[in-house]
Amino acid sequence: MTILDPVAAPSATAPSDAHPLSSLTADEFLRVRDIVSAAPDFTPTTRFAYVGLDEPHKREVLAWQDGDGPLPERRVRALLLDMATGRSTDGIVSLTSGEIVSTFELDGSHGQLPVLIEEFEAIGEIVAADPRWVDALALRGCTPDNVVCVPLSAGYYGHPEEEGRRILRVLAFRQDHPGDHPWAHPVDGLSAYVDAANREVTRIVDAGIMEIPAESGNFDDPVVQGEPLTTLKPIVITQPEGPSFTVDGEWVSWANWRFQVGFDTREGLVLRQLSFTDAGEERPIIYRASINEMLVPYGDPSPVRFWQNYFDTGEYLFGRFTNTLALGCDCVGEIRYFDAVLADELGNPFTIENGICMHEEDYGTLWKHSDMFTGSNEVRRSRRLVISFFTTVGNYDYGFFWYLYLDGTIECEAKLTGILFTSAYPGLDADGNDYPFASEVAPGLGGPYHQHLFSARLDMMVDGLSNAVDEVDVARVPMGAGNEHGNAFTKQVTRLTSEQGAGRVADASVSRAWFISNTERRNRMGRPTSYALYPTESPVLLADEASSIAKRAEFATKHLFVTQYDPAERYAAGDFVHQNPGGDGITAFTAGDRPIDGEDIVVWHTFGPTHFPRPEDWPVMPVDYAKFTLKPHGFFGRNPALNIPAPGAAAHCAPGGHAGQDHAEHPGHAGHDHAEHGGHGLDDHGH
Known part of the structure; x- marks a missing residue:
């Protein structure tokens, strides 16, 4: 890099x-x-x-x-x-x-290697040579020349003819002209199963002819976009003295933070050795942080869709699809880009220029108080360092943004945009009920229900290698002796002591959080130094626990797993995810039930949205968000942001002025957001 x-x-x-x-x-x-x-x-x-x-x-x-x-x-x-x-x-x-x-x-019994781009590119030719596929298209008024074939990972369903073979499953979409986005025209009711290595179709599934939606989904067509909005005025934020961070190769220093930026073909952006300098001491927090897996399971059980569940990291290696962001992009603030150097399928290096973006953002009020007794009136502004990248995996575009704050907080936010994976919408049944597994997002066009479940691998190092995890819930105290008026509540703390007992689910009703503490170091109050993981409460994997996908993705059945550190345990779904029958990854990692109290530990956190598509998500989806937060809890002896200088220039703190708008009151991010600027060149950046 x-x-x-x-x-x-x-x-x-x-x-x-x-x-x-x-x-x-x-x-x-x-x-x-x-x-x-x-x-x-x-x-x-x-x-x-x-x-x-x-x-x-x-x-x-x-x-x-x-x-x-x-x-x-x-x-x-x-x-x-x-x-x-x-x-x-x-x-x-x-x-x-x-x-x-x-x-x-590999013998294939524990999965296949990731799908190659060369395999994807060969699929159209393979199915076009099969007369069964051609005949099925003809029944729907299509030919191989006016459809695009979308090859997709196969999952594992025990079909005898697929054992030991590299299988892809194929769905078709009609494309009415070269500039037409085919996602608007799914050729539903039809799929093909393909042996990519032997270049043969192993099975055709024809569940019946469905009407192909006709309406265009060309979101880049000015006619579809409508009359441009003309009332938006420019927003300009500058740093006339340059950014506050310094960079030495891949190492970054900003405020009290220090870390290394890395990149991997499979995981994309990797942050290493995040530390915070406190009173002159560089204190470690996380040794390595990445999105190690991403599962997109669909909920439509139709004969041509029941197998739709994609591991975009393990099966597709989403890092290789990272977008390039052009220099000179008309974005806000001082932007610094990192290139990513990867190997192609011939082993030759290639460069994704400007694959990672780093910049500062103003983030509103950091702390503030106007005191009635002393007359003191103090305010400090917050800012954060943003390290991010965007990748396009088929129809969806994903941005992953890591935020570091002045008060020691760490956040990871996924931004989801792009185009829905579509189906034909079957309409109302005989009783007038909607189809229960998809939304109608345009006339006759369905958006199947699905989830996006990201796995963050957090190799923790809170003040050193001896760490432990406590589950902390709020607890009501029954009215009675010592709580005569019934107003009391407290916290319930449960130490997670071994791997088998550390599979946990978030619970908003008790404000559940997980505290990662050092078992040997104490703060000035004599208590363990710690960081708290605050999840965003959302459903875990909704597929039945006996399903194939639940066996293959046990990591997605809980919000939290904790394992003892092993450098070979990198991926929550295992090393070889494509056509893996299950039992690897987290399932295998926790089988030995190793102790995790006072050990070198890895925290695996699952987060992400469940998506019932809306008409407003079509023809291109506004960004949706999913995130988690790590906050210091007793890691510092007091507020670590007390020494942030007050706003100096009057222009930055002028009563009634327009400078320095509070981010909390105006949630549109002021800094550079890849989702707003695209990622494929100057034209996509508005030039």
Whole structure:
């Protein structure tokens, strides 16, 4: 990863490019390609399904940073697929020694490698060569030339003919002209199951002809958009002295925060070693934070849709679809971009320019009080540092925004936009009831009910490696002795002691939160230093617990899991998600019921919305939001933002003026929001 326009000279204390967690460079990707392709079992049809840093054990990295250990070996994980035979391998390459350290061949019993772009691109040709598919399209007034085929991950349903084969399931959408968005015209009632490796259709499912919705969904057509709104005036926010952050390679310092920015093909943006300097001491909070998995399960049980559930991280590697944001974009504030360097399916490096955006935002009032006794009248303004990226996975666009605040708060917010995955809407039944599994979003066009369930992997390090988790609920106190007037309430604290008991569900009725504390360190009141995880209460996976998807995605059945740290346990649904029958990921990680009280722990948090689509979500969806918050709770001895200077210039604090509007009162974000500016070039940024 590289940064454009570094804003400060390298710090004397910042790690160098030799840091064991530094992102892989283009030269390193080339070395991996050359080492792997020289192996005797590498063929002309072998493709690189994934190439990424094989991160050293946390303790090795920390020992090296403290000067107590050697520089860990630089290793890379490479997943390979032979397109001709389907042979799949999981290998480790040492860049230190220039050798392949290990190679493991997959047999498919625990899932397949992620779906390749090359496989996606071949699907249209494969189904067009099958006369059953062509005939079924003809019955619906279509041909292979006027439909687009959407290849989708298959899930696992025990079909005998699919065992050990790389399967994709296909739905079709009519496209009326080259500029027509086909999502408006689903060719419903029809799907094809395809063996991508052998290039054959294994099954055609024809559940009956349904009328293809005719109305255009071309949201980029000025006729569809309507008369432009002309009453909006410009909003301009500037930082005439430049941004407050400094950057040295991938390391960022801002206010009291310090951390490393990283990027991975599978997970996208990764933040490492987040720490907060308190009274001169750099105190660790999170060792590694990422969105490690994202599940989109659909709730329509129709014969051609029951299998719709996508793991956009594990099956599709959503990091590779990250949007480029153009320099010169007409956005607010001082923007700094990071490039992401990845490997393509031939092992060659490629660069996503400006893949990560970083900037500051004003965030209204930080703290304020007007005192009736002393006459004191003090106010401080809040701001936050935003680190974000946007990725487009098929029809949906997802932004992931990490926010760091001056008072030590950390937030992660997902922004969801793009186009609904559509169906034909069957209309009312004989009794006049609506179809129970989709909304009608346009005439004859359905938006199936679905969920977006994100898994955040939070490798915690609150003041060190000895951490524990308490579940904290508010509790009513019955009226009686000691509570004669019935006004009392208190908190109920439950220590989570082992992995099997740490699968927990959020509960708004008791204001449930999870406190992650250090079992060895105390604050000035003599209590453990801690951070509290505040979830947004929303449903977990709604599929039946006996369903295939529930077995494959146990992580999504709870809001919280806690595991003992193991560097091999990176993904909540397991390493190989595509066609995995279940039992991996969180299910396997917690099977040993390891202790988690006073241990080096990882917190897995599931969050995200349940979506009943609205007409207002069509033809392009306004941004929806999902988030969680980590707040210091006894981590500091007092308000850590007391020393924030008061607004200095009169123009910034003028009675009756328009400067410095309070973000809390005006919730539209003042800073650069990728959702507002697109991500594919200057035209998408309004130029």
